[in-house]
Amino acid sequence: MCGIAGIVGAPPERAALEAMAAAMERRGPDGEGFYEGTAAGLAFRRLAIIDLDERSNQPLALGPLRLVFNGEIYNYRELREELRGRGHTFTTEGDGEVLLHAWSEWGEDALGRLNGMFALAVWDEDEGSLVLASDPFGEKPLYYATVGERLLFGSRFSAFLPFTGRPAEADAEALEGFLTRAAMPALGGSFFRGVKRLAGGHLLRFAGGRAEVGRWWRPPEVEVPGEYPEAVAALRELLLDSLRLRLRSDVPVGTSLSGGVDSSTVVALSAELAGDHRRHAFTATFPGFERDEWRYAETVARAAGVVEHHAVRPDADALLGDLDALVRGHEEPFGFLSIYAQWCVMRAAEEAGVTVLLDGQGGDELFAGYDISRGYGARTLGPRAMSKEPRETLASAGVGLVRGPLRRTFRRRTAAPYLASETVERAARAERSPEPPPYAGAADPLRRQLAEQQTATILPELLRYADRSSMAWSREVRLPLLDPRIAGFAWAAPASFLYSGGVTKRILRDAGRGAVPDSVLDRTDKVGFEPPQARWLAEPAMRERIAEVLLDPAARARGLYDGAAIESDLAAGEWRDHRAIWRCLNAELWLRAMT
Incomplete structure (x- = not known):
């Protein structure tokens, strides 16, 4: 597990690369490394997990190739033996060197041979080209921005945003969707304007100042016994x-x-x-x-x-003592x-x-572990199953029918109660909705829903x-x-x-x-480290902090929140929607810390 960052499309400055690495120190406290080429620079921080020797520090080089990657290749031993059979020699016991040799042998096709979690960057000095790639589900994050003919990327926003030449700003649609209904940014998007996330199972090719993004992964064919x-x-x-x-x-x-x-x-x-x-x-x-x-x-x-x-x-x-560090550490809002x-x-x-x-x-x-999946499962299995899950079946069928004016009305009525009417209206009119990946297009209702959960929601x-x-x-x-x-x-x-x-x-x-x-x-409930959030947010000290943050003149000036609704619940001593007031607090603290 590490942190990676880089600038491609212009001669790199050493000071910028060092600042990138410094911003990722917690991701990799065990060492750092840099590459400075004619038109690319790479920065790396290491958390040593496999082959603790410095010989496995990155960036790694093989001919014209330079590699930095964050994550682990779990089947690196098997791949190393296969590559040795093809004439490759190794000087480390780490998985990074195996990944680099696999890339030199198979190019992008190496991705399909990996069993691991990763966000990688491969720079080819001869071709002047960069490839970024993420593991099938995006376990390891990788964000990027294009500025003119340059591309900047990193495991953390704070590693590269200062070098884009523009201020860090919130993506208004993403932020308002989060505030009103706890929505996350669109696939490949982020909470920062002009900054994208490389979605799971995707790769990005960058050459000649142009970026091209596409999906490289789909579920492999696996034979499942019929009994x-x-x-x-x-x-x-x-x-x-x-x-x-x-x-x-x-x-x-x-x-x-x-x-x-x-x-x-x-x-x-x-x-x-x-x-x-x-x-x-x-x-x-x-x-x-x-x-x-x-x-x-x-x-x-x-x-x-x-x-x-x-x-x-x-x-x-x-929580009150850790709140600011928690928000800064996550770098994007989170809903619970x-x-x-x-x-x-x-x-x-x-x-x-x-x-x-x-x-x-x-x-x-x-x-298919969520309650919402039950309705899709019943629809897939047929009338008998549907008759046993009538409510869930209707709910799952209704999701696809809520479009256009009906969806906007639904969003208005279910929006968080602490938001300005203008915020609610803009979010209600946003047309974005998640879609399953292309490989799920002809699948049954359950499979389409699961593919959407896995890749987009x-x-x-x-x-x-x-x-x-x-x-x-x-x-x-x-x-x-x-x-x-x-x-x-x-x-x-x-x-x-x-x-x-x-x-x-x-x-x-x-x-x-x-x-x-x-x-x-045999449990049927779902929890997952759920804290007593409503009770926490109703504590006097926490209510005082919420008032201090959300009723501050700077927060009021944003026009996002309904100050009267917040004041009303403060006076009542309880929140009518503890999830919504948390999102408002989280969003405002994030805006202060990151933009």
């Missing part, structure tokens, strides 16, 4: 092999354990593999909160033989305070000396949060469920394997059966 018991066994083997690859590390590995099905499956199955990774598990807990998951997490930890199960206890006072719980878990991992954490993100989006958002929270404390998060083979399996599996009889994530639950306690596998 359900055999398919369950096949998925379990894939899960175990994904875990085996993701336990490759030269630093301590632990787990982030919420107590839900996905993280519990990761913890329980990883316990079947040899290694010291069972020593540490970290769980955010909120004593006295009705949705606290500690009892489930503790049940799993005991069953898996976890040696040290760390209880992390965020609270309202701690479970992100703070995640942030605290990563801090606890740093304090315990655990550099790598396994986590369970991706299970809901691949295997839920998963990209969660992956951004995981990266930002972990990197704030120089930790690396690995997600075994996002192994491309598992993604291909989920895409190819019959819908009834994913959802049946009201049971979501059916095959994933059964793949963990016997390792994960039944009391966890």
Whole structure:
């Protein structure tokens, strides 16, 4: 896990590259490196995970190629042996050198051979061309901006925004969509005007001052056994092999354990593999909160033989003290305070000396874990299933019908109550809506919905949060469920394997059966480090901070908020919509810190 940045299209200045690296120090506290070419400069910060020797520092060079990359190539050992058979020689034990040689051998086709998480940049000095690429789901972020005939990019906005020659400004449509309905920026967009994110599974080619972006990834073809018991066994083997690859590390590995099905499956199955990774598990807990998951997490930890199960206890006072650092560290607004719980878990991992954490993100989006997926699953399975899920079926069908004037009316009526009418109206008229990727165009309703969750709505958002929270404390998060083979399996599996009889994530639950306690596998609620957000935001000190921020003359002057509505709820002593007031507070603090 590292930080990368660069400027292409003009001779680089060393001072600019050094400033880029300095802005990413928390992403890589173990070293830095630079490349200065005739028309490109690269900056790198390293968090050493595999091959801790300085010989694996980046940028790496091979002939005219220069590489910087952030992430891990989990199957690097297998690729290295294949490349040795093709005549390649290696001087390190790291995955970066393997990636560079793979690129020299296969070019862009190397991407399809990688099992990993990555954001990479390859500069070809002879051709004067750059390729940026992201892993299939965008686990590792990469942002970029074009300025004239230059392209600037980085793992963090603060690494390259100061060198664009223009002030950092909010993207008004993205910000207003977030404030009114918790929407995230469009696929490939960001909260900053003129700055884009390289979406998961995409690559960017830049040459001659022009950038071209396209999708390189789609789910691989995977043969799923037709009989359900055999398919369950096949998925379990894939899960175990994904875990085996993701336990490759030269630093301590632990787990982030919420107590839900996905993280519990990761913890329980990883316990079947040899290694010291069972020593540490970290769980955010909120004593006295009705949705606290500690009892489930503790049940799993005991069953898996976890040696040290760390209880992390965020609270309202701690949040108040951490608030500014949290907002600056994430660099973009986020919609709920479970992100703070995640942030605290990563801090606890740093304090315990655990550099790598396994986590369970991706299970809901691949295997139909959300309640909204039930309606799409029922529609896919047919009339009998639909009759058992009438409300969910109608809700899923209605999503596609809410267009034009009807959608604008719906958005007005459901908008956050603390916003100026002009803000609500502009957001209601914004035409953007998420779409599934091209490969899902002819798929069934469930598959189309899952593809949308994976690429355009839920998963990209969660992956951004995981990266930002972990990197704030120089930790690396690995997600075994996002192994491309598992993604291909989920895409190819019959819908009834994913959802049946009201049971979501059916095959994933059964793949963990016997390792994960039944009391966890049979849960139907979804939580995920959810804190008592309403209670926190109603605390007197927090209400005082909200008033200080949102009723400040500078905040009022933006014209985004309804000051009278905020004052009314302050006087009443409670928020009619705690999620909406958090978004307003978060957005205003972000505007102060980042623009």
